[in-house]
Amino acid sequence: MLGEGIIKGMAETAKNFVGSYFTADRLTTVQYPEERLPLFANTRQFPFLVYDGADWEKGLRCVSCQICEKECPPKCIYIVKSKDKKPDYKGQMQFYPETFNIDLSVCMSCQICVEVCPFESIKMDTEYELSTDNRFDGLLVRKEQLAKSNDHYRKIHPHDAAASDAALAAEVAKAQAKAQAAAVKNAGSTAAAK
Amino acid sequence: METPEQIKQLITAAVPGARVEVIANESPSAQHSLLVDAEHAVAVAFWLRDSAELKLDFCSNVTGVDWPEMVIKTKVKKRVAVEGVEKEVEETVETLRSGYLEAVYHLYSMTRKHGPVILRLRTEDRGTRNHLPSLTAIWRSAEFQEREIYDLFGIVFDGHPDLRRILMWDGYQDHPMRKDYVEPDDYEYEPTPHDAVLEKNKSHQPPEVSK
Amino acid sequence: MSSLSSYLLLSAFLFALGLAGAITRRNAIIVLIGVELMLNAANLNFIAFWRFGDHPEALTGILFAIFSIGVAAAEAAVGLALIIAIYRQYKTTNLDRIDSMKG
Amino acid sequence: MPPSFYILAALTIAATAAALSLRNLVHCALALSVAFIGLAAVYLQLDAQFVGLAQILVYVGAVSILVVFAILLTRNDEATKPLVSRFSVAGAATALVVLGVLTWAIDKSEFTHRKLPPAPAATVRQIGDALMTHYVLALEVIALLLTAALIGAVIIAMHNEEPKS
Amino acid sequence: MTDAIDQIFVNLKHWLVGWCPADLQPLASIILSVAMVIGVFAGLFAVVTVIERKGLGRIQNRYGPNRVGPFGFLQFAADGIKTLTKEDIVPRAADRVVHYLAPLALVMPVFAAYAVLPFGRNMTLTELDGGLLFFFAMGASTELAVFMAGWSSRNKYALFGAMRAIAQMISYEIPLILSAITVVMLTGSLSLVKIVAVQGTYAGWLPDWNVFTPWGFAGFVLFMIAAAAESNRSPFDLPEGESEIIAGYYIEYSGFKFALFFLGEYLGMFAISGLAITLFLGGWHAPAVWLTWVPSYVWFMAKLMALILLFIWVRGTLPRLRQDQLMNFAWKFMLPLALINLLTAGLWHFIPPGGVRWFICSALVVGPYLMLGQGLTSPDKATKRVYRFAD
Amino acid sequence: MSVITVVAPAKNYEILPKRSELDFFEGQQLLEVSMGPHHPSTHGVFRMDVVLDGERVVKLKPVFGYLHRNHEKIAEGTSYLGSMPYTDRLDYFCSLTNNWAYALSVEKLAGLQVPERAEYLRVITAELTRLQNHVCLIGFLMQDMGALGTPLMYAFREREKILDLFEALTGARMMCNYMRFGGCRVDLPEGWLAAAQKVVTEFPRFLDEFEQLLSDNEIIIARSRGIGVLKPELAVNAGVTGPILRAAGVNYDVRKVDRYGIYDRFSFQVPLGSHGDTYDRYMIRILEARESLKILQQALRDIPGGPIVDPKAKLRGFRPKAGEAYGRIEAPKGELGFYLISDGSPNPYRYRVRPPSFINLTILEDMCLGHTIADAVITLGSVDIVLGEVDR
Amino acid sequence: MDEGLKNELSKQGVFTTTLEELYNWGRKNSVWPLNFGLACCAIEMIAASMARHDLARFGAEVFRPSPRQADLMIVAGTVTKKMAPQVIRLFNQMPEPKYVIAMGACAISGGPFKQGYNVLKGIDRYLPVDVHIPGCPPRPEALMHALMTLQEKIGGQHLTGASRPRHLNAEVAGEYPVPQFGAHDLVPPHNPQVWHPPAQTPN
Amino acid sequence: MPVEYNPYLLVVVLLAAAIAFAVTPLFLAYVWARVFSPRKPGNYKNATYECGLESKGDAWVQFRSEYYLYAIIFLIFDVEILFLLPFAVAFTGLSVGAAIAMIIFILLLVEGLVWAWRKGVLVWK
């Protein structure tokens, strides 16, 4: 009969209208900014640089190897390697980035920089409220804005952070073991020499 | 499904005079292709589509490839007599490969559910002798794809019903997918310049600033 | 000047205007508009005479006006249809041109 | 004579003149509908409510639309040419003569100088009664006429020849 | 007491008018009532725009505007201020004068139509003997306004929209009026006040509304469908069919002129809903005897709101028809049904009351409905399709 | 200049583009309108130059290029890995299937193996993608028919649930960048399978409601049946793929034909239409969504443990041997293929996308001629195009 | 007379302030976007107007298909050179006051595709952008955040005085030149009146 | 004591109010534009909108004559309604004969409609 399908459809919308007052399933709006969706552990937005400890300049993990700069598909990372070196988390002397800029107006949030970085030093942030009317300065983020503490990383990506901490700890342990072995060997050799 | 060699035999039997060459593909995919001469391409294509053996009724992908003039260095092992002793010496031979443009057709059969058979057509050069016959009359699916090749690579398909630029605007003059295409200079603001970009950006910078 | 005569004068004006338009304009549609207006002028007469007449309760004028509206509508339908048919033939609605094309 | 009459009369005549003299045919059609509305208002003023409203319904709501359609369906080539045809002088003269005669007649006639009688009752019900009793034959004739007009107009306006292939 | 509340506005007006000098009293009375009506309905327009957006939101599982003012109800004020201060653009190619006049020409007849609607007991602006005819005459005049808007913009989409709008409005006008005529036949008057008065009695717990008869129900449904088409509401919103012709006839209108079109459309919808209430839903009468203490205007407004919600609901559900289907529906379905409904109403008058009358008249309504419905849909469209599955 | 004369064909189908016979309408004034690039229902910046006779379309020429973002050129200047996030942006509704097609082609080119678990992950994500693409397409189609966004809202309500799954897994809602050559990027987070299972179990209810709202609606039936009919012969010849092809009754689904990945392990069917009109295209999508749900149920049940990447695969310094490969998958919109030529360098020498929705548009004019402009709009809608893929 | 009236008004500080507040309140709570999407970001724009995020709460769900009735152009997606003239023409056809939000990396700077030969490196080369949203694509919440940023910006504008926005200033031209298609590129490649990149790349 | 007034005066006042209702905001908008927000017409701004392209061809083209057929039928039926209305009002007091006369009247017109239907006139192209 003509009109049956229409009535069926009307019943469906009526169901949703009424349902919106009773079930959360039919009123799915999350009222940003007062309410926010919880972010997932994997959520990514833009990269940031991890530092350990309290002083971001000292603790920055990045050793300025420039792999990320090269692998970033849209080439939005800009690094100037330092002339001097500073000790990294293992105590090894490494270069550090004199300049580390990311052009957020180009970054495509692809996470490739994170994947290729061998030093666990660049990670993805979840901050998304970045709109600005300042086109040139507001979107070119520099080292000081990029640097965020490991605690922050642990907070936003607990799972990944734990893994990365473990990897670093293993590295440190390995380095220590090596140093110890070297020390022992050194000691041994000096002893032998003696 | 027939091997490329078999297909070649079939084609030469069915279309007299057609010159077909099997181009081997070294990669693990082992998708070898058939190079067909331009004059007989339409006849070959017709046969491929309608022959009972192959029934390649579905032309999936049509694309262009630009092969600019290039010096190919091949290492050849040669026996040379050096100071009387015959030795095997590796020698680099430089051959000049003349440039050409290529149109590649990936053919499948929906009826027989096999494929792909890859057809290649080559132009004589990259200049004005850049004509190829259009296969749109055989596979409608080539219509827009050939237009795209015309637009981006500059191959002229004779017999195409509506050969206009498709992606770029009408007054555009370049063929940007060619390897020697030079893009317009709009590198005024490059906060993260590298490599080529850096070079291009430099012309917009005050002289003292450089990385 | 009394009431009825002013209505009649209005009607006469409309009639004359319609007539002038119908005769002088070249465009067939305007000619039709002119004719339509002349009919309306006549209608106004019906109403005015009914209103001022001796037997308004007979409603003759009103009914005449109603019928007249019906007739005028029919006339408009046919007339405009003719114009469209002619336009399709001669690609113009200019009566002069149509005239010259015929002959 | 209420002043509203003069306003309406002026409006109607102005709109009529515009409808017949403007260059743009769509403007003509719009002016025509204003003229119809003016006339309808005059009817209303004459206590012929039904006719007045019917005038709006039929003329403004339908005839004007028809005219507009006709204008949109044809193309006007008058815009660049003189508006009036070769009969212009003769036509204007005729119209003037007619106007003169009518005015004279109206002025001379005894009948036209009567005063406005009290408003007669012309309810729709009365009209309906009259229509269905005294005028029933006329009604049927009108039906015939309308049907004939419908069919005739459709036949004329129909695109009978199929486009040749 | 209930009477006093019911007549509060009437008495208030009389009291106020009483203060005026005697010769100005008619004018004062008119101005007061007109101001009242315009104020109320303009306010209703403002509220309904918000309600519509919120209602659609709820249908679509979201809130709709809820941040501007309490519950978002000041949204219309913000929109109003915004449109008022927006730049007014008239395209170069447009016919300036007609472009300017079109929104006015739309708003005028729409407002005028309110002159004859009875909003409550003794609450009619004016009781015309040909009230219904007056309403339809005003409705017919809006067609030209729409045409003016579309044509004067000199935009292809606008002209398309205008053409569609006219075709649609003329096609649905006939069924609209015909379905109203059934009521007139059995009431014997074109005066809307009388039509309401006739529906004021109660038969048991059902009121004597026209909608509770076979012909009245059919007439009501036809009338509502035609009303939706006349006011360009979904699923008949082709003249502004966004997905095809962008915004239709008002595509080139900006600022407040655009708002006027919006206003005209909504007020037209209210007016025609008001007419539907008057003709079929017993006007301002209460739906049951024991509810008569509620003031009459409240009932009118409640019914009006219900119909508006119905319009919103339909809008939230249905896609739109195509132009040829729309025309077919009008001429090949609505018009025959409306004509048959006239016959039904005639029979209803001549057959003595009772079950037989109900049966015959219902059959006369349902039978043609089914038949014409069949005719409207080709066999291919009436059957459910089955699909093959390949492994 | 050498002009090659075309050898006259022995036999031809009626496949040449329909010449719009404009002289046919001599004397009638035709209206030329361009629909788009800014038009509410061209799904982005597509443009159709339409010639109308009244409301009827007598000529319709698609105009492309308004979103030509030079994907192929950029990819030829980037490493193989670097192009992966770009593929997300091809058909931006279905980034995961794009990923898969590209990964598949590179795997062919470099001879990489995909571990079983990764194959399952690919199937699950791809079928979820298909699900959300199909329901959203229907929503957009209804929008084109003039339904004030309600079906679209419902479709997006469900899409959000699937996007949540994607985000939980890959970190992004739309641009997942999930697959890698020889596997996938990350393993499932905790609780993901249960969440996916929940979505998959609840989805049929939504599909039922959706059908309740749409399938029998007289207006939709009137609008879509018999509109935009596509004949199977023409469809095959014009290279049309995906649901449109199957709506025309041709049984061709790359999942069944190539049995790429592990599709031979699942039992599912390919729904086929018999009219090839817009309604069939709508129904086929609903039915395909239901089939996808079947696959998902099986995949979620059977997913094994194990590694997710081929240990041979390298992230950096990836240089396949010289050669070429063409790989294709059944994307929601049709056959999505990638054609890669490697010259042994880190960047592909030639990188070509076979975009299904671009090639499906070949027959747009044929489907629209003789119908009204409103039909053209929904016919376009039923083709399911995404401009990112059409123009690349 | 105009100037006189203006002076008068600015003298009556109270009046202007309330008027200004009202004006800004109206404008910022009724931002009707143009129904206009370019690429992937447009999908997130649509998602923002859908049930989960519901742009309608801000009164901004009235996506007008015609530029004549729109206030806000959300440039959501990649602006190609082939499309740029159309975008600018559309913007020109919108009545003042009008705003531009550049949504996503592409609209701001060409984003990931900025190396492409057919991609415009940012719509701000031709149009005055009010708010930029980085992201590829920005989340729907980010669009809402941008809308709120825009509302704040509108709320801070003055009706009179030198700092008044461009649409209140008779001296500022009302439209932006539309670039032409050239043989290799758009002509001109950017609008120097609108686009002022820093003189040197800031490092 | 209800005040009697001329119904048409009311309609006139209503129309005037409608105009005022429409024109006042337009005037206010005009004043606003004069005082604060100057109108800035321009070449592009005031061009005809056509999907962002430059409009080509005049929009005032001629339409298909099929539309006209609908208008004709509409006009005829409008006139029919004109006769139906008085009949309907008088209906309750009329004889069966009058009703039959009206049925004949309608049938005649319906015949015209059916003819047009069969002729395929009622097909929108």
Ligand code: SF4
């Ligand atoms: S972030 Fe990582 S990859 Fe980039 S330079 Fe620093 S250490 Fe190297």
Ligand code: SF4
């Ligand atoms: S996320 Fe991608 S685009 Fe952004 S900086 Fe990292 S590599 Fe570059």
Ligand code: SF4
């Ligand atoms: S910014 Fe990213 S998501 Fe947005 S249009 Fe550009 S590529 Fe697409």
